[in-house]
Amino acid sequence: MPPPDPRYPRRESAPPSTTPPPDSGDWLRPWAQMKYFSFNPAVYPNMIRAVSPDAGPGDLVNVYDKEGQLFGSGFFNPKARVPLRVIQHGEDVLTEDALDARVDAALDLRLKTLRLNETSEAWRAVHSDGDGLSGLIVDRYADVLSIEVTTLGVWRRLRRWLPKLHAALGTSQHLIEVDPDIARIENMRWSDVPEADDPAPRGVRVRENNVRYQVSFEDGHKTGFFCDQRDNRLKFAHLARGRRVLDLCSYTGGFALSAKVLGGCEDVTGVDLDEKAIAQAKKNADLNQTRIDWVHADTFTWGRQMQQNGALWDAIVLDPPKLVFSRDPEEGQLGRNKYYDMNAVALGLLRRGGLFVTCSCSGLLDVAEFEEIVMRAAHRNKRRLQIIDRTGAGADHPIMSNCPEGRYLKVLWCLAW
Structure with a gap:
């Protein structure tokens, strides 16, 4: 049976030249030469002028700029969507x-x-x-x-x-x-x-800040668990101490469990559409010998029903999955609209002066635009946001200055009036 068509078809482009440029005889092999100056690690096909004939797939190559000066080193793969990934800049040669x-x-x-x-x-x-x-x-x-x-x-x-x-x-x-x-x-x-x-x-038990979790490698998203929210879970537990808490898009219950176990919150509800995630969240609550109200439901539908019922919470955390997947304006706008709607629904369930923590893990949505979406959702609901902090992933998710898109996780901490 032939393999299925890829979800992301490759864009065909002319391969870099293998004809050595003038004065390249002294260049350290294997090498690749760039057409344009860029410090970003991702170098696309149209940015590469030439490569040496001995540069093979997966090789560590020496990178030269358009003037023929040694510019850095990187991984080369001519068939990849990003054929050159520069992992060091400067004139020092990167060895194995x-x-x-x-x-x-x-x-x-x-x-x-x-x-x-x-x-x-x-x-x-x-x-x-x-x-x-x-x-x-x-x-x-x-x-x-x-x-x-x-x-x-x-x-x-x-x-x-x-x-x-x-x-x-x-x-x-x-x-x-x-x-x-x-x-x-x-x-x-x-x-x-x-x-x-x-x-x-298939899974393993771990402890994070004295909260226990069962990580599923079969059903879990990404590498099994969202380590990037570790510090934010602890911070939320401290700020939400003793309050009535709602964890929307709760996945396997990280924020809800932190609020319950570390924050001493008696009334905690977690909502998620993923049935397997809710089942795992229940197991995690059992591991910690505590009780949380888990709801298997769509955040929009359930949230609007709760609004009609007049239900209100003192602290709400909204941590949806990635919603912006494409740079295409139409497709990207669909994701942005979902962020707006989700935040509007969440704010409609929060008491005046309550704690509101909202997150985005969409790398294609920058910090300023995410905050603008949240603020519009608040103002449309006649609410004001008193922003008390802005955070992201923990320090074990460092960001290089030449790769700012690595700052994918954005967390806005507010009191909503």
């Missing part, structure tokens, strides 16, 4: 040993600087471009590493890095996730990476 040292540096940040082991068994160990390792995401869940790979350059080196990751983190099992479309485009072969010594579990 230096690349391995980046893995060590990422782990040192979490273990020695942030000391995440002291508060959680679930955190991000490697954050792709944020750690200068474009295409590699590693989440640590107790004894298990959940790994997501999106570039061939990382894929070819994963066999070398896995023992290093396990040794530093004290883990023994791993799962590797690759989107089938990306695997096809990047030409990733499973024979290039080792299988785990023992079959990885």
